[in-house]
Amino acid sequence: MRNRIMRAARLLLCAAAAHIPVSATAAGFDIGKASSNFELVALSDAELSGRSLNAIHMGNVELTSGRIVAADPLAQPDRPALARTVAPGEYPVTLYQAFGRIAAASMRFAEGKPDHWELGVLPGQDVATLKDGEIFGYPVDAGLGCYMDADTLELIGEREAQAQAQKPDADVNYYDDVLAADLDANKGHYALHRPVAGKKGNVAVFWSGWGDGFYPVFWGLDRDGRALVLLTDFNVVENADGRKEPKLQ
Template sequence: MIFDSLEVSYGELWGPVRGMTHPEPVSRAVAVRRHAVGKDYAVLLSVRERPLALLESWPRRMWRVYLFDDRSWRMRMIDLKPHSTGMLLARWNTRWEFSDEQAYASKKWAVQETTTVSDDGQVEVKTEFAGPRGASTQPPQAPPAGPSSVPVRRFSAPVESFLCPVPEFGDWQVFLPLLAQAGHEPATTVVLSDVPVAEGSGPLRATGIERLFRPGACDAPEGPAVVEHVDAGLLRITSGQLAVSDPGWLGDPRTVAVPPGEFPVTLSLLRTTRGATVAAARVTFLDTPPHEWDMLLRPDEDLGLLGEGQFYGVGVDTGTAAFLDATRTVSEDQLDEDVFIPLDGRFTVELPGTGPEPNLIAFRAGQGDGSYPVWLGRTEDGQVGCVVVDFQLLPAGGEE
């Protein structure tokens, strides 16, 4: 294919996901901000909505390029890393061949050829052929090592043949020579045009948080439901810092300054015909109703880097979340015996402190592992009146 124009669109990284459009698009403005601070994003280059290349910008100035052929099949993956010349080196280049469309759809390649290039131009080409049952197209994450029964060629070549400039944002022409490897030939002049993406309402907003703690009937995605309250006890804060975390991973919690003292923790249960699930958890510091809601952010997090409906949240890997004083520590034995095992049959459990020391209140995390937004309910003068973890069981809506 010879092309003289390209449509440019932006989104989240989606290399492992099969498809021909961004599953999670972002605006150019968000991509610009991510580029400036070294955060990841993806660039799709297309012709009349047919993808030619997917460019993934990774941290530490790394890039990955996927190339599509005339059938819109993803046939090649190139990993580029910074080189001592100040340019990018095509360190790994993997090419796939498929016997037919069914084989491509099932990710069973017939041939996989991987070219590895060292910083000084030493080249190794490894060719693998699928066995009787085929093979997966998952790309290698490291260069081949050790003895191999597959054909390998080694030779030297000018390293300049594998270099390309480091792009400034929007300067995607630097990658156009790579497209020839998928049979696409750029014209003398190639015009790039951005595909507009609706800005929408931006990052996730705290809508309907009060509704989560209003007892009574409501509509849930699976049908009629009832919101119930559970008193989870008093949380003791001694350091003036509240932590929100998976109790099994306390090394990097989300924290916020709050007054010392003892404060009530309330769970919101969503009860349906399938049973009850923890929909949200709240610790209340002031009786004053929230005037506004803010997302609980770490110092290095910027809402301007988030796409539509995205959020920075507390990560859950044990099916459990917790409120605790930021100084509280928990041993592995305590977690198993006093938190995880009791939560098999309960919605919440308290891990007491010794004497005046801070305690920990753990609770089931919605429907399990994942990432969940944490909201700060602030009073009119900016004080933190409450902190809420929303497990996103109810659709957004209702009051701000």
Template sequence: MPITAPDYSRYFTDGTSFACGRDMTGTLSAVRVGELALSTGQVVACDPFVYLGSGDVEPFTVAVEPGRYAVDAAVATLVRPGAEPESRPHTRVAAVRLVIRDVEVAGWELALLPGQDPAELGEEEYFGYGVDAGTGCFYDASAENAFPGTQEEKGAVWAAMESVGHGPDVFMAQGEDGHNLAGFTSGWGDGSYPTWIGRAADGSVACFLTDFFVVPHESESESETETGAGAGAETEVQAP
């Protein structure tokens, strides 16, 4: 069967600990990225430095009411037991969620693009978006052309990323005509990452959540997590 969602609520519970196959232990904390404007309610997720403004990405098939919604990151602080303390904490963005309703999630489903059918997925497969520049993002479909110069390594998204400094690698970029974008580094780096839709008990959308596979799923072995993004799983990748 296709990949299944773990208990993501613990990812956003401060102090949650885990072990990963890089001989490290991690502690999770929730970090507010910012507030995302969705003027149409059509959500796009992609690597902004590769695909933003290209015209080659589509919004997910599930849309929400237009509005402004919080974006939170689950940031893992990683240490090697017995190692000397580092001058700067080693952090990785484990997952990011776009909160539509701040309610308990009763169930998860893969966020899909037009033409994607979960019935076509095989064992441990998933639909996800490709990352080639180590970064993911959320934005409204109407903001596709609001960040000129991104693919030429200039403009608002690059400036926002470079302003992060030594903090967690999450940022908000302000584009043209009131549009904005929530950006974040993608776990261990490049790969293919699934976005999930969390639904409340009444069936309404509670959140969109991208998993960067920093926290091993229970079904993964240590060897599967050592190679990072989607290790050990066959992947179906969005083809921008």
């Protein structure tokens, strides 16, 4: 419990820092300034390779309700789902790797190049309230990001209880006691994790770029406003190009 309280305090500090405007001279959110990497989802594997980017096709995430949680699964085990939903189903996740790190992660719902993009928000968040330089996103405190269905959160809790039952006299750490074995199979970079064997609902877990920080997610929409893809940008590359490492701000 003490560890969770300390972690929550760090997350509040992180979220507050992300909401401090870089510039207060202009109001309004500009999606074009939020990310320069939207083109990633429209490039073929060969085109990505030509830009020194490696595509990792993880497999499908099972969305049992269509309510998507994008978060650090260890730091925020109870984060709300995004306000926009999709039809329940199984959807492929692709990671984009550059400089030995996960630069971005996408989940694809339908084929096609997005006509426009919008910032992913939680219920109650309003993009119109953002000032220049501000953005909504999720804080990372364990070096990981993920995509999963909101229902899968209960399965993580169930798996944690199982692990605790096996070690009744010790504190259970979900990373060390459960998740690490899956991640180790892919050098710690990613895993398609199933919390409870035999139950539908899995988690695409991946390394969050340079580690801890605050990261936005974006919906790529078609002309009619239908969701085609969800993208998390970890700020490792610029302009969907891994041939030149961006300068740290």
